[in-house]
Amino acid sequence: MNGVFELPERELTCPAEPGMLLSDAADAAGVVLNVACGGTGRCGGCAVDLVEGRFGDDADEAIDLGAGPRRVLACRTRVVEGDFRVRVPAHSLVAGGEKIVVDFDHLPAWTLSPTVASEYLRLPPPSLAEQAGDIERTINALEGRGYDGGIQASLTALRDAPKACRDGQYRVTATLARCGDRWRLTRIEPGDTTERLYALAVDVGTTTVACALVDLRSGQVIDCASSYNQQVRRCNDVAGRISYACTAEKVDELRHLIVDATINRLIRILIERHGIAADDVSRVSAAGNSVMTHLLLGVDPTHLGGVPFQPASNFPPAFSAGQLGIAIHPAAPVDVAPATAAYFGGDITADTYVCGLHRAKELTLLVDIGTNAEIAIGNRNRVIACAAPAGPAFEGQGLTCGERATTGAIDTLEIDPAEMTCRFTVIGGGAPSGVCGSGLIDFVGQAFKAGLLTAAGRYDLPAAKAKGCDRLRTVPTPDGGEALGYVLAEAEATDDRLRPLAVTEADVATLLQAKGVIFAAIQIAAKHLGKSFSDIRHVFLAGGFARHLDLTNAVAMGLLPDIPIDRFRFIGNGSLAGAYLRLIDHTVGPSFDRIAAMPEVIELNLDPDFMDAYTCAMFLPNANDELFPSLRPGATDGVTEQADGA
């Protein structure tokens, strides 16, 4: 018996067993549902449409499909028997899992000095006169090559040594991993295998995990692969993972999902694709936020989630792949990027390294927008950091029209100020199913400039009517109610043809709250340095979200400070890039430690000026119009032109 899941772009199947939960069947088919509640039926993220088959509900009552497809929660619905067919709407799928944006050719300068070395050694053959053990003989030879004293062998190297020495007739290859100021002898193999020396950089994202396979001899990236962090099966966001990890068993389950089900799977894909043996991968460098790194190490993340937000460790030592269950050489060290604080994690440390804030002479701003926005501002002398709890509005969550940047999402949008009509592009090119972060920013920025939205974020209905715009009207909302909204697409032009796709005033309010928190955080951080925005010479934007962003609209809506556009740079996946650099240049690891220890972390809620700044920042672009000089009446029209002329 087979179950079929119809996804927007393809079908996935699984064997169907009577009694199985539809969410488990989805898991088995490889369908990653957008679950936020750990499968308890509270979030509604796993809504699917039953098309064919026999299903039962929570109370074991048969579900009647007589009147056509029925929408249910997959986590509350069981397969009764036989084949089935289920349609999965785009908004019930987690987006991500496939893209890696790192421009490996444009990274900070590095000098190839890997954290793992391999040496082909001709050991003195054994004799009755020479009593040293195989390991001591190997270490002596390595000391002769200039490796500093205090080399310690791994248990694997010790166990492999007798056979390796005999099989290679005392010509062996020793693999050494730098650990702090010492070298560790991780591996001994017969013969000359120095050409096989690989490592893995891992960006442990909450939604997406990306791996880069690196040839340590050249320092070059051979290939990349990415997939969902399989923890999304239990919960799609960081807060949900913390809640889910409420027992030691659940912590271990999440550890298993990230290590075995995600990272080890990606490793297998990469090494099989390039014919590399798992044991030839000699180091891992990982970076992620603190919740992800805690779970990777199997450490309870609970106390990261509540005041006073305490990590178990910001500077975890390198454990071995064997200890952590990572399927490469068991003695290979696994470095985890150090964090500054619970909500200012190793991913930001890597971002900081990549953008060079810690080395900058000039004032530099780093903004990483995800569910939280992390902000660092400063230069090589002093850095102020804070985390802004923006919520997931820019990931499309919590809005009637929002969705992640996946197929069907509107990602860019323009409003014609003359007629207040709009044009947009859709990811994948089909009918739209929602609006993702960049599209939402475009909408608010453009609508404000067109006069469709007031500075307070309300629709200006008379103005719209005056221009003959019929898109601003009362629309049905997904919860069955009605609201004033701007219709982007009529029902028949949407992906599911159920109702018009519209941005409601409530959606706008949610976005203004989110951008208000982020902007106010930047403002307060700059204040702690005694600097104004005009002092900022470089702005770096990190995170997947940033790559779709239209900067002009982001400044126009007051999300980012009013700074000439040519001072902005996208750094892409700084987490992966930084993790990669740490593998190939041994000076990067110590820099990471300095970077993580550097920022003065400020707590926004404890700052007396934050609430004022936040309140002002909920206006368009800001109630304090001195902060947006280029947008004031009389200024040249908008930041783009100013930047172009700069």
Add this chain to the structure above:
Amino acid sequence: MNGVFELPERELTCPAEPGMLLSDAADAAGVVLNVACGGTGRCGGCAVDLVEGRFGDDADEAIDLGAGPRRVLACRTRVVEGDFRVRVPAHSLVAGGEKIVVDFDHLPAWTLSPTVASEYLRLPPPSLAEQAGDIERTINALEGRGYDGGIQASLTALRDAPKACRDGQYRVTATLARCGDRWRLTRIEPGDTTERLYALAVDVGTTTVACALVDLRSGQVIDCASSYNQQVRRCNDVAGRISYACTAEKVDELRHLIVDATINRLIRILIERHGIAADDVSRVSAAGNSVMTHLLLGVDPTHLGGVPFQPASNFPPAFSAGQLGIAIHPAAPVDVAPATAAYFGGDITADTYVCGLHRAKELTLLVDIGTNAEIAIGNRNRVIACAAPAGPAFEGQGLTCGERATTGAIDTLEIDPAEMTCRFTVIGGGAPSGVCGSGLIDFVGQAFKAGLLTAAGRYDLPAAKAKGCDRLRTVPTPDGGEALGYVLAEAEATDDRLRPLAVTEADVATLLQAKGVIFAAIQIAAKHLGKSFSDIRHVFLAGGFARHLDLTNAVAMGLLPDIPIDRFRFIGNGSLAGAYLRLIDHTVGPSFDRIAAMPEVIELNLDPDFMDAYTCAMFLPNANDELFPSLRPGATDGVTEQADGA
């Protein structure tokens, strides 16, 4: 259905399953058979008498018990069905497993400075202003107590930290293990648990494993326990273990037998007896010969067994108990005493520390007699070491009358020179079943002094007859032949009443070969130092064998050099004592490393004088009578008196 094994002093039972090998049934019953061949039927060590039941042989033919008990090899015999009863003769049982001889009150001076410390810490409670992780907070506090920088946390400590900090309201106990020149944070617990800090010293003997449970707060031994090294189930001697370990699976089987079946069982006994939690045991210090330590670490010992006798490592680093499968706190380090060479192992390093040879100003000799004899001679400036392949004669192996020092063995013996009759004592006090090493030495020494044995090791039949001695006569041998032998006990006075217990000329020859190798080794080692025996001020005898030894007889037979008896000392189980001292005084570990690196190891076969010395030493006491001045005609009568007068 039950199987019963009748042992000399008790009965052991096991469930009987049709088809099972009798040797497996014995294993299940806890009967440790004296197997040397790995259960391949070649050594005959598992001979048992079938008393009742239905059994089948190698060819699945039924074994007929009609004519009474039948002697068979347990490894070649299967249980067909039903209850059974089998008698196990004393010589088919491995001796050992129960005695530990360490005088913990008379050891070299030590200063309590354990290799593990625990500190009760009141950590600063967390706050929004204090972003350090639990681990960093703990390490900071430890640095404040004077623990040097570079403390690294174990994965267990990291995983335990969040709960320990909250449960203890930031009052925690940190356990630190010294590893080289750094400290390792192995454990964090809530509250003050500093009173629970234990460690374990382990003597990993080939036959017997002894453990001492140590309270690290006082440095005192709480209790000891010992048992067979369960590897004896596969093979009773070192050479046999090496042969058995011919595949990775067999190496792992032997590793499992020493770690799980032996050491972990002893740990359980000790901690249960004293109500101690396994996690409160924070370190292990082990010492053993190189084959035992290789197997403990799961390392192939094959190359220890053949020229040029190569260890995988003489100085293995400390691995964690978790890595090695030892059932104490998983992050606890396991120190293994370093070795000088393949056949000069960590047990001798420990012996050397305990006897103080490496610190001695005066010339000192250390002799450890087991299957091999290890010899070290020198002082704090220079040490010569060698291993003498004496064979197991002094363990009673390879003799018609020999057995290990277990119940039923003759352990002391005197011969009346006037009538050439003898008196002896038996371990356990019953009828004798054989003669153990000390009894054999007494016999040869006394028989030579009484004129019963010539200098060439032949019986002087005319002399015996002249004195009316009827004990010297042709006797049946166990292999069905006959030989000239001195009857210690007539058949009806022996344990199994099968035949007279006699020492044959062949037995004497085997003993003279063994003592000849040992004595010549001592002689050649002294020669390398340019010293004569009279220069030796201290002789230390190590090993279980030594404790039963009558020194006068050992010198009289030419096993030990002719040195005043008051210069001899027994050090008992130096391996356990040394392992213990290493736990409680952190200066001992570095001394071990120096001791192991110190000796110049000489290869006897490569010395041109060895064969001469060996040939002379096969005479009684020695063909070179200048070496035994006190035994020459005209000297005072024997060493005892000389020593008494010294």
